[in-house]
Amino acid sequence: MTEAVRLERDGNVAILVIDSPPVNALGAAVRQGLAAGLDRALADPGVGAIVIRAEGRTFPAGADISEFGKPPADPWLPDLCNRIEASPRPVVAALHGTALGGGLELALAAHWRIALASARVGLPEVSLGILPGAGGTQRTPRLIGAAAALDLMISGQPVGAVQALAMGLLDEVVETDLPAAALALAQRLADTGAAPRPVRDRRDGMRDPVAFEAAIAAARAAQANARLPGPRRIVDCVEAALLLPFDQGLAFERAAFAELVASPEAAGLRHAFFAERRAAKMPEAAVRPRALDHVGVVGGGLMGAGIAHACLGAGLRVTLMERDRESLARGLERVAKLQQGAVDKGRMTETQRDAAWDRLSGTTEAAGMAACDLAIEAVFEDFDVKTEVLRNLDAVLKPGAVLATNTSYLDVNALAAVTGRPADVVGLHFFSPAHVMKLLEIVVGAQTAPDAVATGLALAKRLGKVAVRSGVCDGFIGNRILSAYRQAAEYLVEDGAPIARVDRAMRGFGMPLGPFEVSDMAGLQIAWARRKRLAATRDPALRYVAIADRLCEAGRFGQSTGKGWYAYDGRKPVEDPEVTAIVAAERAARGIVAQDFSDDEIRTRLLVAMANEGARILAEGIALRPSDIDVVKLFGYGFPRWEGGPMHWADRFGVLQLKQAVERFAPQAPGFWVPAPNLDAMVRNGTRFADLND
Numbered sequence: 001m002t003e004a005v006r007l008e009r010d011g012n013v014a015i016l017v018i019d020s021p022p023v024n025a026l027g028a029a030v031r032q033g034l035a036a037g038l039d040r041a042l043a044d045p046g047v048g049a050i051v052i053r054a055e056g057r058t059f060p061a062g063a064d065i066s067e068f069g070k071p072p073a074d075p076w077l078p079d080l081c082n083r084i085e086a087s088p089r090p091v092v093a094a095l096h097g098t099a100l101g102g103g104l105e106l107a108l109a110a111h112w113r114i115a116l117a118s119a120r121v122g123l124p125e126v127s128l129g130i131l132p133g134a135g136g137t138q139r140t141p142r143l144i145g146a147a148a149a150l151d152l153m154i155s156g157q158p159v160g161a162v163q164a165l166a167m168g169l170l171d172e173v174v175e176t177d178l179p180a181a182a183l184a185l186a187q188r189l190a191d192t193g194a195a196p197r198p199v200r201d202r203r204d205g206m207r208d209p210v211a212f213e214a215a216i217a218a219a220r221a222a223q224a225n226a227r228l229p230g231p232r233r234i235v236d237c238v239e240a241a242l243l244l245p246f247d248q249g250l251a252f253e254r255a256a257f258a259e260l261v262a263s264p265e266a267a268g269l270r271h272a273f274f275a276e277r278r279a280a281k282m283p284e285a286a287v288r289p290r291a292l293d294h295v296g297v298v299g300g301g302l303m304g305a306g307i308a309h310a311c312l313g314a315g316l317r318v319t320l321m322e323r324d325r326e327s328l329a330r331g332l333e334r335v336a337k338l339q340q341g342a343v344d345k346g347r348m349t350e351t352q353r354d355a356a357w358d359r360l361s362g363t364t365e366a367a368g369m370a371a372c373d374l375a376i377e378a379v380f381e382d383f384d385v386k387t388e389v390l391r392n393l394d395a396v397l398k399p400g401a402v403l404a405t406n407t408s409y410l411d412v413n414a415l416a417a418v419t420g421r422p423a424d425v426v427g428l429h430f431f432s433p434a435h436v437m438k439l440l441e442i443v444v445g446a447q448t449a450p451d452a453v454a455t456g457l458a459l460a461k462r463l464g465k466v467a468v469r470s471g472v473c474d475g476f477i478g479n480r481i482l483s484a485y486r487q488a489a490e491y492l493v494e495d496g497a498p499i500a501r502v503d504r505a506m507r508g509f510g511m512p513l514g515p516f517e518v519s520d521m522a523g524l525q526i527a528w529a530r531r532k533r534l535a536a537t538r539d540p541a542l543r544y545v546a547i548a549d550r551l552c553e554a555g556r557f558g559q560s561t562g563k564g565w566y567a568y569d570g571r572k573p574v575e576d577p578e579v580t581a582i583v584a585a586e587r588a589a590r591g592i593v594a595q596d597f598s599d600d601e602i603r604t605r606l607l608v609a610m611a612n613e614g615a616r617i618l619a620e621g622i623a624l625r626p627s628d629i630d631v632v633k634l635f636g637y638g639f640p641r642w643e644g645g646p647m648h649w650a651d652r653f654g655v656l657q658l659k660q661a662v663e664r665f666a667p668q669a670p671g672f673w674v675p676a677p678n679l680d681a682m683v684r685n686g687t688r689f690a691d692l693n694d
């Protein structure tokens with residue numbers, strides 16, 4: 001036996017108890033413990049049935065993802081499942097919490113499955129770029145049919161225990177005391193000498209082969225253009241479950257699993273899984289947050305209303321402040337619209353909406369914010385406008401209240417300095433729409449108190465956001481890298497790359513939109529204002545592309561004005577000869593002869609620009625670790641999850657290659673293409689960005 005699994009005995013029932021926090025992942029120790037426990041139980045003639053259950057918050061939530069990519073230790077999970085299924089004594093699996101992936105497959109290898117009503121079960125492997133590799137693609141369709149099995153595996157979404165019972169995945173659901181209920185079921189089976197029911201021999205879901213094959217065909221058609229191979233391989237495996245004998249089907253599944261788990265996309269998705277969880281591990285995570293029940297939001301525009309709606313949805317009290325009654329009414333109406341939208345989409349009940357509305361109040365006086373535990377300004381991105389709001393809040397907020405700013409670029413230290421409580425000031429940079437986007441950059445000023453940061457983190461958790469800690473610099477992590485990305489894209493256009501080609505190249509990489517489509521969607525005004533703000537201090541040696549200025553001067557601010565980098569036919573971007581002329585004029589003015597760039601060259605330059613700026617951010621200590629930078633780009637800027645983020649991409653590209661690429665591009669813009677200062681040492685020491693994550 002191992003520490004991770006213990007064997008208990010109750011009458012003629014042996015109970016294998018998994019106890020391996022935090023989620024009883026089926027790592028080597030758990031597998032070895034289960035195998036040894038099963039052998040001991042089966043070697044005991046007094047044992048008439050076996051229960052497998054888990055301690056802690058959940059039945060196994062899957063294979064141990066951290067073991068992937070390493071040589072697996074015996075027993076392999078698929079083999080362990082086969083041994084459990086082959087048990088001559090009935091085996092009962094008792095599920096609670098989130099029985100996912102290999103955890104559900106382990107339960108499917110048992111002969112009976114009982115669960116707490118609050119349990120959720122699922123096969124989310126597709127979200128890791130793989131497929132269920134411990135018999136799930138063969139046993140699930142045998143129980144519930146092709147359509148339901150494919151839906152479970154291709155969506156990756158878990159289902160509740162009651163639904164799983166109705167689907168045929170479970171045999172029994174109990175409200176309470178699962179261990180006792182599982183024991184009672186096992187005793188009943190032992191006492192009645194019930195024979196095991198290996199799922200491999202069941203055909204519950206295959207009684208209508210025509211329907212089965214129709215589901216396969218429908219799923220195959222639907223997944224024909226899926227970006228990643230996982231869904232198509234899942235369809236192949238479920239088809240194999242119908243066409244092949246069980247063990248051949250298992251071998252087919254295992255081959256498909258091995259092919260996918262070794263893919264760069266699966267490695268990227270694994271990286272993203274752990275990066276997302278690692279981001280919350282900031283120094284202030286262990287600090288006790290301040291009180292957080294009442295949030296004040298200044299500004300009822302798009303961002304303010306989204307933040308207010310998110311806070312109300314999380315059960316907080318909210319006071320929305322605006323400069324006058326008309327603006328306040330518009331702000332409250334925006335919140336009401338968002339709430340109604342949530343009700344229409346089934347994300348909120350009418351009762352919940354009404355309760356949330358009751359927790360919302362409005363004010364046009366700063367004094368109306370006095371009782372707030374945390375107040376966040378979400379007003380226009382202008383230093384003077386923001387400092388006036390912060391001064392007003394500073395004057396009225398109670399001692400110990402957190403004063404937050406939603407600035408997306410401005411210097412948080414300079415904003416804090418206008419208040420008498422810089423230790424209470426923290427940047428909470430939400431992304432639009434604030435109630436949808438999962439990312440929250442927590443910007444820590446030079447004087448920000450650890451418990452103010454901890455309160456920001458607590459708010460993020462309460463809102464279901466992924467929080468990333470950032471130091472203070474222009475644009476923090478996300479927008480600073482966005483600026484470098486855009487800069488590199490503009491150099492490409494001025495040097496000859498068609499705007500649409502640059503966007504197509506990045507969509508080909510997996511970005512939902514290219515850099516110029518994103519600019520037009522976001523609007524060109526804020527960046528123009530920022531360029532004008534920085535003009536006086538801009539380094540004259542740095543190559544400056546003025547095309548965007550020309551567009552703004554021509555009133556082309558993007559989708560909102562029907563034209564920007566593109567003209568718009570509704571929401572459809574159309575290449576515009578007027579822009580082509582502006583670009584040509586800028587080239588001519590600088591004596592630039594257009595050159596051709598391949599899609600690969602375009603992608604490489606833009607990814608290198610992001611990774612190099614990311615390395616610079618690391619060197620300055622603005623980000624705690626490379627994977628935090630990846631999380632920011634994944635959750636805030638549409639970076640394709642299977643690529644893991646710009647720093648994960650840079651490791652695949654090679655740190656030496658990154659440095660050399662920056663040096664190779666230098667003639668294009670000497671002041672811009674400068675290798676980040678930490679790359680030399682990383683190359684010398686053979687350090688990868690991944691080595692800097694823990």
Ligand code: T1G
Pocket residue numbers: 022023025061062063064065066077098100101102103105124125128130131132133134136274277278
């Ligand atoms: N392996 C290793 N570590 C895991 C893990 C796993 N499967 N699941 C969670 N953790 C760690 C996580 O990194 C974190 O660590 C801690 O547990 C708490 O997680 C053969 C091949 C279960 C819904 O995809 O979806 O089985 O940060 O912060 O928000 O077919 O974790 O504390 O150090 O996320 O309450 C399939 C993955 C695997 C489920 C809980 N299973 N996990 O959410 O806590 S592939 C999954 C989750 C597989 C087989 C295949 C969630 C959760 P730390 P957490 P949570």
